[in-house]
Amino acid sequence: MMKTNWDSIKxxxxxxxxAAKYDASCSSSGSERKxxxxxxxxxxxxxxxxxxxxxGRCISLLKILMTNFCIYDCKYCVNRVTSEVKRARFTPEEIxxxxxxxxxxxxxEGLFLSSGIIGSSDSTMEMLIRVAKSLRQDHKFNGYIHLKVVAGSSKELILEAGLWADRVSANVEMPVQEDLNLLAPAKTISAATKSMNQISEKVQETKEELGKKTRFVPRFAPAGQTTQMIVGATKSTDALILNASEKMYQRYSLKRVYYSAYSPIPDADVLLPNEQPSLVRENRLYQADWLVRFYDFKAAELTTAEESNLPLDIDPKTSWALRNRSFFPVDVNTASREELLRVPGLGVRNVDRxxxxxxxxxxxxLDLTKIRVSLAKTKYFVTTSDHNPDAFLIDVQNLKDRLRPPETQLSLFDVAATARTGEI
Amino acid sequence: MNSIGYDLNGHDMKFDQWRSQARLLLQQGVAPAHAQWSQAASLFSEVDSISKPLSNPVVTSDFIELAQLVSCVRDPDRWSLLYRLIYRMNHENRNLLKVSVDEDVRKADVWAKSVSRDIHKMHAFVRFKKTEVNGRETYVAWHKPEHQCLELAASFFVRRFGDKPWSIFTPNLSAHWNLKELSFSKGIPQNKFEHSDSFDEVWTTYYKSIFNPARLKIKMMKTEMPVKYWSSMPESAVIQELIRETPKILQNMAETPRFLAKVPETSDWRVLRDSAKSCKACPLAGHATQTVFGEGDLNAELMIVGEQPADEDDKSGRTFVGPVGKVLSEALENAGIGRDSIYITNAVKHFKWEPQGKERLNKKANGREMQACKPWLEAEIARVKPKVILALGATAGTALYGRLVNIQKERGKIHTESPFAPAILISWHPAAVLRSASIEEKSQRLAELSEDIKLALNKVPGPKNFSNHT
Known part of the structure; x- marks a missing residue:
């Protein structure tokens, strides 16, 4: 190995x-390599x-940018051309x-590589591919590799990236074009979804070819693709966001949509909120997303015409249950899987149990408590082999108050107290 | 699981030993209450009462999987629990493990889950240090698992790092890989593990930088990465410091000055211009003589957007006068259009300069100043509603394209995906024409600027139609 100047690298x-930490994705699952x-x-x-x-975030991958020089001026991004952050770059060999x-x-577990855009999209994408290819070919490295599709990359390069990477992903960034016009006028939803479509077609095609077993088929992004939406940088509602996700899940067979609560960045643009990120909202979106993917909910069921955002004080499934009380109580001894999945407090694992x-x-x-179902929530919505008097409360006015979790302390107090005491 | 042929402290039974003895007991029909499984390879106290011999005791693969995990727990009751389960599976219900609410099943599940988690955390939190053993590159780690799970966990490291020799030491047991086989030896306490790796600092640097202070969630971190594992993880040394610095970092971000012009909601251009005169949204206002607002035909189909006023513009209050303005006039004339029939403005409305002797030297406005001023430009665009906008220079390009535009490469191309106008083009700023390195370059750039204006005019759809403007 060449003599390396680790101080400069550091x-x-x-x-x-x-520069890379605002991308929420850090997953390394869904692929197999020996x-x-x-x-x-x-x-x-x-x-x-x-x-x-x-x-509290998982560190699974070395998540870095090749360079944070960028010609784009996306307002929400710490690396936008008009920001005054320090700039640097790595060579492919250094990465x-x-x-x-x-x-x-x-x-x-491996590498998650993205980059600011220098020169053209394709020349930037080529550099990312070079890193992945060198790891696989020169070093026989079979750890996990996730490559970000540089916005506007050509199809050829996307298809090559998938040959070396376990996952490739294009970020849609915002649920609707109006949001991009406001904050990232050089980006379009259609450019991102075009890339997603190219990835999903190739993933599908590879799967079919592999199924035939007639010839050697090079693998293509075995861990599939994901995307990210920034939440809270614009006024877009949860209904819009969930609707955009649902469509993308259907059309591009995404493994996941990441929701990243916009959090203040140094030298932030004046158009962006300066408050702490709404981690509760981010969490509610993930819960809702989960309900759509694994609990047979439609995105449209989770918000209403009157309230197009998810409630913050209660989880989206409980909120749906409160609006649809006639659906309950559900008999745990006879109900179908689909019905059980709609019961607040019952997760997929417990339903299967x-x-x-x-x-x-x-x-x-009692059996429910033994498989660690939280009765505080579930008891109002089910009937069991024994007598469950709480099931009669399904129509009471104050049911929501009974279900609401106790107020938790704000995280900012947490910070201040910790900073004072030094205790962690 | 591969059984290993030595014992740790003289009397710790191994899973395979338990398994063969359990088979014996089942064959003899010993009820769980009568089997004793304390520490040593004990069998049963007395065979009496109800014995139910089984010639062929059955064991399922899901039981073996569960039992291997349970056998790692540091609880003397684990062996009797496992025997009770296998006995009941043979006499009571073959599918007992599916009854999650059964007391025995539940306890075994809880233990197995805890061991699984511990194995997973070992795979995650072992930190190898690079060293040399007998001149060979070798990787060594010390880790303290909660349960006795090194044997179950070790094969993962063979599958992953089988190309280099390594050792993992724990307090009870150590695992060694020599490229051929996995072996185990006695454990060592942490203070006997004397390896360091200067590379840990690179990792710690990464750990510090990937942390987002705006999302501090200490409890979550500690749930997922329990403090009991920290002592062998290099990054844990900086956690306190990161948390302590967080409030300061957040405060600094919150206090970074942010500027934005307040534009009155009106389509009356005069009101806009007059309000702009008193704009003090960003610090540039304090150094310039006056605001230089756009001017020209309010119904123009072509809008030209420059960068910022020049020295002469600042003094006169009008845009594109002085030497730079002359170049623009010449280019417009070449293109066959007069100033009166277009609208001309700048991305930034105040002159930015720095003194050099007696001169006021033009200085490029930064991103924040450009953003602060942008509402004026947007208001002008909304009022004039041009069909085509020609951006002159990089600042105007960034404001209108939302990215850095390479003028050399992109001049002559029509950008149609803009929220600002159906067509946007870019060309040299007249100042760049003046700054040309040679006469040839100067005349070429002027020619190009003129061409680009012509192209922009060609993009104006159809004959001038004033009815669109109200």
Whole structure:
């Protein structure tokens, strides 16, 4: 290995990791790779979070930008051309090196590489591909690689990226074009969805070819694709956001949509909110997203015409249940899986446990506590083998108050107190 | 699971030993209450009462999977629990494990889950340090798992790092990979592990920078990365510092000055211009003589947007006068259009300068100043509603394209995906014509500027139609 100036690497790493941290994605799941006999690294389906930062976020991948120089002027982005942040760049070789050294020490599952746009989209994308290709070919590295599609990259390059990477992703950034016009006038939703469509078609095609087993088929982005939307930088409602997600899930078979609450950045543009990010709203969107993907809910069921945002004080499933009380109570001993999935407090895992147990046992309220169902919520919505008086309360006026979780302390107090005491 | 042929502290039973003894007991029909599983390879106290011999005890694969995990728990009751389960599966219900609410099943599930999690956390939190053993690059780590799960966890590291030798030390047991086989030896306490790796600092640098202070969630971090694992993780050394600095960082971000012009809601151009005169949204206003607002035909189909007023503009209050203005006039004339039939303005409305001797030297406005001033430009565009906008120079380009525009490359191309106008073009700023390095370059740029104005005029759809403007 070449003699490396690690001090220089460190100072640039600080800039280029800082520049990358606003992308919420850090997942390393959904792919399988065996170690090459001459190299290191494998992927075993389930991702691993190798560390957690004090923001509670998983650190699974070395998440950096190749450069934070960027010709775009997207207002929400810390790297926009008009921002005065420090700029730096890595060479492809330096990134390869860092990835290998990090991986070898078991710090990470692999690399998540993105970049500011320098020169043209394609020349930037080519550099990202070079890193992935070198890791795979020169170093026989079979750890996880996620490449970001540089906005506006050509189809050829997207298709090549998927040959080396486990996941490729294009960020749509905003749910509607009006938001982009306001904050990122050089970007379009259609450019992002065009890339998504190219990825999804190739993933599909590869899957079909693999199914035929007639010839060798190179793998293409086995972990599929994801995208990200920034939430709270504009006035767009949760209804708009969830509707955009639902469409993208249907059209581009996305593995996930990430919702990233816009959080203040240094040297922020004047058009953006300066408040703390609404992590509660972000969380509610993830819950709603989950309901759409795994609980058979339609996005449109989760908000109403009167209230186009998800309630913050109560989770979206409970909120739906309160608006649809005639659906309840559900009998846990006879209800279908779909019905059970709509019961507040019952998750997919517990629904499956209930269904698995039913042939052997009549399920009581106590049984529900044993599989760790929180009765505080669930008891109003189910009937069990024993008498459940709370099921009669389904129509009472103040049911919402009974279901609302106790107020929790604001995280900012948390910060202030911690800063004072030094205790963590 | 591969059984290993030594024992740790003399009397710790291994899973495979338990398994063969459990089979014996089942065959002899020993009820769980009578089997004793304390520490040593004990069998059963007494065989009496109800014995139900089974010639062929059955064991399912999901039980083996569960039992292997449960056997790692540091609880002396684990062996008797496992025997009770396998006994009941043979005598009571083959599918017992599916009854999650059964007390025995539930306890085994809880233990298995805890061990699984511990194994997962070992895969996550082991931190190798690079060292040399007998001249060979070797990686070593010390880690303290909650349960005795190193044997179950170790094969993961073979699958992943099988190309280099490594060792993982824990207090009870150590695992070693020599490129051929996995072996185990006694454990060591943390203070006997004497390896350091200067590369840890690079990792810590990354850890610090990937943290977003605006989202501080200490509790979440500690739930997912329990403090009991921290002592062998290099990044844990900076956690306190990161948290302590957070309020200051947030405060700095909140206090960064942000400027934005307040534009009256009107389509009356005179009102706009007069309000702009008193605009003090950004610090540039304090240094300039006056606001230089746009001017020209309010129904123009072509709008030209320059960068910012020049020295002469600042003094006269009119845009594109002085030497730069002369160049523009010449180019307009070449293109065959008079100033009166277009609208001309700038992206920034105040002159920015720095003193050089007695001169006021033109200085490029920064992003924040451009943003502060942008509402004026937007109001002008909304009022004039041009069909075509020609941006002159990089600042105007950034304001209108939303990105840095390479003039050399993009002049002559028509940008149609803009929220500001159906067609947007870019060309040289007249100042760039003046700054040309040679006479040839100067005349070429002037010619190009003239061409671009012509092209812009060609893009104006149809004959001039005033009825569109109200």
């Amino acid at each position: 100072s640039r790493l600080a800039i280029l990791a800082d 170690r090459d006999k001459n190299g290191m690294g494998n992927v075993e389906g389930m991702g691993i979070c190798h560390s957690y930062a004090p923001d 390869v090196n860092l990835t290998l050294e990090f991986y070898r020490r078991n710090y990470i 209930i269904i698995q147990m039913r042939p052997y046992r009549k399920i009581s309220l």
